[in-house]
Amino acid sequence: MDSTHLLSSPLEIQDQTLVDHHNSSIGSSFLQNQTNVPKEFLWPKVDLVNAHQELLEPLVDLERFFRGDELAIQQAAKVIRAACLTHGCFQVINHGVDSHLINAAYYHLNRFFHLPLSHKLRARRATTAVLNTLSYSGAHSDRFSSNLPWKETLTFRFHENPKESSVVDLFKSSLGDDFEEMGITYQKYCEGMKSLALAVMEILAISLGVDRLHYKNYFQDGGSIMRCNYYPPCPEPGLTFGTGPHCDATSLTILHQDEVGGLEIFANNKWQIVRPRQDALVINIGETFTALTNGRYKSCLHRAVVNSERARKSLVYFVCPREDKVVRPPEDLVQGDQLPRAYPDFTWSDFLHFTQNYYRADAHTLHSFIKWLSSSSPIHHNR
Ligand SMILES: C=C1C[C@]23C[C@H]1CC[C@H]2[C@]1(C)CCC[C@@](C)(C(=O)O)[C@H]1[C@@H]3C(=O)O
Numbered sequence: 001m002d003s004t005h006l007l008s009s010p011l012e013i014q015d016q017t018l019v020d021h022h023n024s025s026i027g028s029s030f031l032q033n034q035t036n037v038p039k040e041f042l043w044p045k046v047d048l049v050n051a052h053q054e055l056l057e058p059l060v061d062l063e064r065f066f067r068g069d070e071l072a073i074q075q076a077a078k079v080i081r082a083a084c085l086t087h088g089c090f091q092v093i094n095h096g097v098d099s100h101l102i103n104a105a106y107y108h109l110n111r112f113f114h115l116p117l118s119h120k121l122r123a124r125r126a127t128t129a130v131l132n133t134l135s136y137s138g139a140h141s142d143r144f145s146s147n148l149p150w151k152e153t154l155t156f157r158f159h160e161n162p163k164e165s166s167v168v169d170l171f172k173s174s175l176g177d178d179f180e181e182m183g184i185t186y187q188k189y190c191e192g193m194k195s196l197a198l199a200v201m202e203i204l205a206i207s208l209g210v211d212r213l214h215y216k217n218y219f220q221d222g223g224s225i226m227r228c229n230y231y232p233p234c235p236e237p238g239l240t241f242g243t244g245p246h247c248d249a250t251s252l253t254i255l256h257q258d259e260v261g262g263l264e265i266f267a268n269n270k271w272q273i274v275r276p277r278q279d280a281l282v283i284n285i286g287e288t289f290t291a292l293t294n295g296r297y298k299s300c301l302h303r304a305v306v307n308s309e310r311a312r313k314s315l316v317y318f319v320c321p322r323e324d325k326v327v328r329p330p331e332d333l334v335q336g337d338q339l340p341r342a343y344p345d346f347t348w349s350d351f352l353h354f355t356q357n358y359y360r361a362d363a364h365t366l367h368s369f370i371k372w373l374s375s376s377s378p379i380h381h382n383r
Pocket residue numbers: 140149225243244245246247248249250318352355356360361362
């Protein structure tokens with residue numbers, strides 16, 4: 001499959017991308033029993049360039065932000081602005097999310113991925129439905145037929161809206177009552193991430209010189225997607241990826257990687273290694289936030305490599321607006337002929353739907369989506 005190919009109808013998807021492997025059951029035991037990388041997992045040589053250098057992305061200490069120290073806030077905003085204008089990534093420490101909670105999230109992640117495959121499959125993504133349940137995937141083999149990622153994932157949505165089922169109910173109803181504690185842990189984890197996300201939104205607004213509360217208010221009633229990644233050891237790590245090169249279609253990503261390491265970011269024209277820091281969270285700008293800044297802030301191009309020795313884990317919280325919200329930059333970032341709109345209006349729901357049903361997210365997702373939008377729906381033209 002050519003992941004950069006723009007698909008325009010569900011029929012094309014069936015032919016080229018979403019091969020429905022209902023009987024395939026790729027799990028970590030399958031991946032761990034391989035002595036070679038099966039051909040479905042081989043990635044193009046052009047993508048498989050190694051990273052040699054460590055990324056010196058800014059590390060922002062949020063302690064003084066939470067204390068309301070204005071000078072420190074302005075300094076943080078300046079550093080973040082520079083990073084977002086170049087590669088769209090920075091790390092935060094003293095971020096307010098309890099390290100015991102992060103450890104507990106890893107404990108449950110391990111417990112889940114070590115279950116027998118038949119149990120994990122109770123949380124199997126039902127159809128191509130847009131991530132509306134707890135959804136386990138082994139190498140995305142139910143969605144794609146080539147360039148498969150060497151990973152297993154567990155994904156669910158988080159929303160504070162009391163009408164939606166809670167994370168605890170989701171875990172209990174899919175996996176059984178024994179997973180109540182896991183649900184409670186992830187509910188708390190998502191709550192912690194949400195409040196951090198809103199704090200970061202405030203600094204991002206300051207860094208852009210727009211109303212300080214603009215993005216915070218915009219994302220206040222938003223939902224999010226939470227994903228646990230498990231990357232088993234791989235016999236030939238140079239031939240495949242844990243997660244291929246991509247920009248997150250979402251708005252902001254808050255990621256914790258374990259001590260094994262594997263996250264790499266494309267900055268200054270080369271792939272660079274993000275050294276794991278137990279106390280830090282990596283913040284990536286996503287494509288939707290790029291649109292919300294009228295193209296000012298770069299969405300971060302990144303990938304995850306695997307290794308032959310140790311399984312690797314990561315916890316990823318994707319910040320999203322409420323689904324029906326229109327994605328449109330504030331007026332301050334649009335200035336007539338000098339700075340016209342870089343992207344037309346769209347809703348997050350349409351963009352998410354595109355990535356889940358029509359297009360495999362890669363380095364060009366926003367661009368491909370806009371092209372698709374303008375060709376498939378005339379009412380969206382020039383809005
Ligand atoms: C909206 C999303 C789609 C993906 C999960 C979130 C944000 C990043 C996307 C993804 C990780 C980009 C690489 C390809 C992908 C298929 C994956 O490897 O998991 C993407 C996710 C997805 O479509 O599930």
